[in-house]
Amino acid sequence: MSETVETVVDRALAALDALGLLGEDVEDEWTYVTDLVAAQRSRLEAIAAARSTEQVPPERASAVELAIAETAAIVDPHRAIDWLSTYPDIVALALDEPIGAGWRAGELDAGG
């Protein structure tokens, strides 16, 4: 039985929060971790809001489950922080979303 984007993203968000909690163990990075979790959470919530009732093909839902399992396997808080920036891209790819929230081609070469 296929699931909706909303239910898949809800599980992904719970894993994101758990990963953030682990990353917060690095005291010097507390602010960065909480800010990054908030930014990634907004990004994933936006996907869920835009496509809430859309059905996710089973193999794509499984891909998200594997990404969630990968976050659960991480025990080192430093590695958790590294994974915080990449895990949402893996979820996005599984849901057929582009990577790179907030980035648009050409934005960075526009001249400063």
Place this chain on the structure above:
Amino acid sequence: MRFQDAAPDGRAIVYAHVQADPLVLRLAELLADASPAQRVLARAVMNGESADAATWRSMVPACFPDERSEAILAASLAVAARGDQVRDQSRGAVVEALTERLLRRRSDAVRRERRILFDGVRAEIHPYDVTVEVDGRAEAYDCKWGARGISADVLHQLDDARAGAAAEDEPLAVALVVFDSHLACRVRLDRQTAPHDETGLVTIESMDSLAGGPSRGPAR
């Protein structure tokens, strides 16, 4: 302004072996022609815990089946299998080698581990990872595996070089190359008070821009 090879201290000698590692060079070569999604795959594998290739194929179906993705996966797993310290060094060296390869697509004047000297100014001890040494349009890049590598020291070093060059009426484009998401870099930079308005930012989404011209946009 002039460029100079970095002094070969102990750290540099050890690190030179990492930079010359065939696995590092192979992965950089593969990533130079990779899609952004394949680069994310590489970063995920090298950050991850799973050592099973089938798990990654199922986790990132957007990249498979594909020959390059398979090669990237195999090389990334080999890097991930190394001990933490060697793995960290290897990952950093991959980003530098990738940066060098992409820059070489538009210039033959690409160098590694170079210091930038200015008249009457004490030189930075740490060299710049990659430079493009062309009169009148030189560039200097600092390469980082992740957004956490963005620090006040790094930003000051890049901006000091830009300012030093400007004081000599020499344009010098400076940029961070971070093998991480733009979002993570932006979150990191938002809390930095060190000068970075005139420092370019190249992230995992925009690596190909290195082959197209200097990144002059602000690190935002």
